[in-house]
Amino acid sequence: MxxxxxxxxxxxxxxxxxxxxxxxxxxxxxxxxxxxxxxxxxxxxxxxxxxxxxxxxxxxxxxxxxxxxxxxxxxxxxxxxxxxxxxxADAPFIAVDAELGPEITFTTNVGDIVTAGPDHPIEMRGSEDAPRPYLHVRNGLMARIDRKTFYRLAEVAVPDENGRMILHSGGTNFPLEP
The missing domain is CATH 3.10.540.10 (duf1285 like domain)
Incomplete structure (x- = not known):
């Protein structure tokens, strides 16, 4: 050094x-x-x-x-x-786990604990065939949600009035489609 x-x-x-x-x-x-x-x-x-x-x-x-x-x-x-x-290269963090309940609380690979909601939205990028989910962690820094956690989110998603699969956390709905 x-x-x-x-x-x-x-x-x-x-x-x-x-x-x-x-x-x-x-x-x-x-x-x-x-x-x-x-x-x-x-x-x-x-x-x-x-x-x-x-x-x-x-x-x-x-x-x-x-x-x-x-x-x-x-x-x-x-x-x-x-x-x-x-x-x-992509997002600086990876969301490696989530506690599923009335609110969805994520843990990142660097130890951040983040509950999805209006200040920490879940955002879908990519295409319908290759969706890539992200979570806003802090100050414009995103975490890509890893595959196993995304599959767990998909299991608890519910259809909205238009048939799109959504998650609900922190008083906000998040579509699971790009």
């Missing part, structure tokens, strides 16, 4: 750890200067890579996820003093 914070993700992780003692840090309040891109990527399966190697420590991934920010179609790791760009 170098002394240059742009090429040293450990420095970013240290700031994230200090800032996230009580949940997610207030990245919406941080507007530091852009310091460049780093060789970090979140792949379609939700695996985080640094310089071509997977980041194997779940704690480190959770720290980086806590300082992830989306601006338009670009993704950044943000601290109070710097902002560095990273690549995201």
């Amino acid at each position: 170098s002394d240059n914070p742009v090429s040293d993700p450990m420095a970013l992780a240290a700031v994230a750890k200090r800032a996230s003692k009580t949940g997610h840090p207030p990245i919406h309040l941080w507007n530091p200067p852009f310091c460049g891109d780093i060789d970090m990527e979140i792949r379609t399966d939700g695996t985080w890579f640094y310089q071509g190697s997977p980041i194997g420590r779940p704690e480190m991934v959770r720290l980086f996820a806590s300082i992830l920010k989306r601006e338009g179609d670009a993704y950044f790791l943000v601290t109070p003093v710097e902002k560095v760009g990273i690549r995201v």
Whole structure:
């Protein structure tokens, strides 16, 4: 690791750890200067890579996820003093499980717990033949709902007045069709 914070993700992780003692840090309040891109990527399966190697420590991934920010179609790791760009292949998170009941509460691969509703909608993308479900997690960051969880959602979906299959959570209906 170098002394240059742009090429040293450990420095970013240290700031994230200090800032996230009580949940997610207030990245919406941080507007530091852009310091460049780093060789970090979140792949379609939700695996985080640094310089071509997977980041194997779940704690480190959770720290980086806590300082992830989306601006338009670009993704950044943000601290109070710097902002560095990273690549995201699809959605930065994966919804890996759901508690089904009157409300649907999802768990992501980075430990976020999110209840679907008006502030956290379920959104269908893709085609009728290949639907891809997503969940809004926070601040424009999405989680793709994994296949096993989507199948569980489909089992509890009910038809609406037009025959479309929908889910209900948080006082909101979500169609299960693109």
